[in-house]
Amino acid sequence: MVDAAYRIPGSSHVMIWSATRYARIQCRAGDDDSMISGPLKIRDRWPSLNKSNIGRVDAVCPVPGNNRRIYVFSGAKYVKLELNPDTLVDTLATEPTPITDGWKTLGRAGFDRIDAAMVVPGTEDNIYFFRGKEWIDVSWTDQLISHGTIAESWPSLKKAEFETVDAILKNEDDTYYFFSGDRYARIRMKQDEDTLYDDGPYHISRWNTFGNWV
Numbered sequence: 753m754v755d756a757a758y759r760i761p762g763s764s765h766v767m768i769w770s771a772t773r774y775a776r777i778q779c780r781a782g783d784d785d786s787m788i789s790g791p792l793k794i795r796d797r798w799p800s801l802n803k804s805n806i807g808r809v810d811a812v813c814p815v816p817g818n819n820r821r822i823y824v825f826s827g828a829k830y831v832k833l834e835l836n837p838d839t840l841v842d843t844l845a846t847e848p849t850p851i852t853d854g855w856k857t858l859g860r861a862g863f864d865r866i867d868a869a870m871v872v873p874g875t876e877d878n879i880y881f882f883r884g885k886e887w888i889d890v891s892w893t894d895q896l897i898s899h900g901t902i903a904e905s906w907p908s909l910k911k912a913e914f915e916t917v918d919a920i921l922k923n924e925d926d927t928y929y930f931f932s933g934d935r936y937a938r939i940r941m942k943q944d945e946d947t948l949y950d951d952g953p954y955h956i957s958r959w960n961t962f963g964n965w966v
Contacts, residue, residue, distance in 0.1 A: 753770060753771075753918055753931075753933060753934065753956075753966065754768060754769075754770055754918060754919040754931040754936070754956065754962075754966055755769045755770050755771065755808070755809055755810060755811075755918060755919060756768075756769040756809045756810060756811050756812040756824075756825075756868075756919050757769070757812065757919045757920065757921035757929070757931070758812040758813075758814075758822060758921070759921060759922050759923070759924075760837055760840075761814075761819040761837055762819075762837075763837070764778050764779060764780050764924070765777070765778055765779075765788060766778070766779045766785075766921060767812070768961075768962075768966070769794065769808075769809040769812070769919075770791075770962075770965060770966040771808060772793060772794055772795075772807050772808055773790070773791040773792060773793060773794060773965055774790055774791060774792055774793075774794045774797055774798070774809075775787065775788075775789065775790030775791040775792070775961065775965070776788045776789045776790055776840075777961045779921075780923075780924065781923035781924065781925060781927055781929075781938065782938075784960055785959050785960050785961045786960065786961065787960075787961045791965045793807075794806070794807055794808065794809060795807050798842055799842065800831070800833050800842045800843055800844040801824065801826075801831070801833075801842075803844060804831050804844065804847070804848045805848070806824070806826040806829075806831070806848070808826055808827075809824055809825070809826055810825045810826055810827065810865065810866055810867060811823075811824075811825040811866045811867060811868050811869045811919070812824050812825070812869075813825075813869035813870060813871065813879060814871055815832065815892075816871050816875070816876045816877055816878070816879065816892045817876040817877070817892075819837065820834055820835060820836065820837065821833065821834055821835065821845060822835055823869065825851065825865070825866040825869065827865060828850055828851055828852075828864055828865055829848045829849060829850055829851060830848070830849060830851055830854060830866070831844060831845075831846055831847070831848050831849070832844075832845040832846040833845055851863065851864055851865065851866065852864050855890065855894055856894055857888070857890045857894050857895065857896045858881060858888065858890065860896075861886075861888050861896070861899055862883070862886075863881055863883045863886075863888060865883060866881055866882070866883060867882045867883055867884070867916060867917055867918055868881075868882040868917045868918060868919050868920045868930075868931075869881050869882065869920070870920045870922065870928065872889060872943075873926070873941045873942065873943055874942075874943040877891050877892045877893070878890065878891050878892070878897055879891075879892070882902070882916070882917040882920075884916060885901055885902055885903065885915050885916060886899070886900070886901055886902065887899070887900065887901075887902055887905065887906070887917075902914065902915065902916070902917065903915065906946055907946060907947070908937070908939045908940075908946040908947050908948045909930065909932075909937075909939070909946070911948050912930075912932075912935075912937040912939075912948055912952060912953045913953070914930065914932040914935070914937065914953070915932070916932055916933075917930055917931070917932055918931045918932055918933065919931040923938075926940055926941060926942060927939060927940050927941070927949050928941055931956070932953075934955060934956050934957075935952075935953040935954065935955060935956065936952070936953060936954060936956055937949075937952035937953040937954070938950055938952055
């Protein structure tokens with residue numbers, strides 16, 4: 753299962769986390785993927801996560817408006833990392849913090865853990881968070897924008913028969929790969945409108961690089 757995914761800004765290079773391992777792959781939407789490095793133990797590759805006692809990653813999301821910083825969610829806590837897009841050297845920007853302390857809105861909504869997250873298309877301030885069968889739109893300043901169930905609010909995911917979301921990978925166009933269990937679908941996102949891009953969902957075995965580690 754894909755637990756988390758992140759595309760290096762302006763690049764075809766993608767980071768994938770699964771259980772206790774991580775890999776960097778080359779991937780363009782609609783093309784074959786190829787391995788660049790890994791899979792490796794997360795603790796071995798990410799000094800800042802190892803220092804934070806994080807060995808598994810649940811979700812990764814860019815900090816809105818900052819292409820050098822990412823949020824990393826693990827269990828009931830999260831950290832903010834500085835990630836150099838050229839060298840991929842990571843440093844700790846904030847210490848591990850309980851999600852419900854750092855994001856009061858998530859705590860009030862019962863989002864004490866995060867399955868997946870993405871910056872809302874067309875904004876630099878809002879983030880979609882997914883937890884179980886629910887989603888929530890929260891501003892960077894921790895204000896509630898909207899909240900609901902996936903089935904009621906996401907036509908593309910309902911059509912794909914995704915009740916939950918495990919990871920989201922931004923593509924270089926206006927589409928995203930959504931992963932749920934052993935399946936994935938390509939979704940076109942235009943602000944508040946989401947549509948299933950093609951005939952998906954598909955089994956993750958279509959990815960050459962996932963092999964027997966995802």
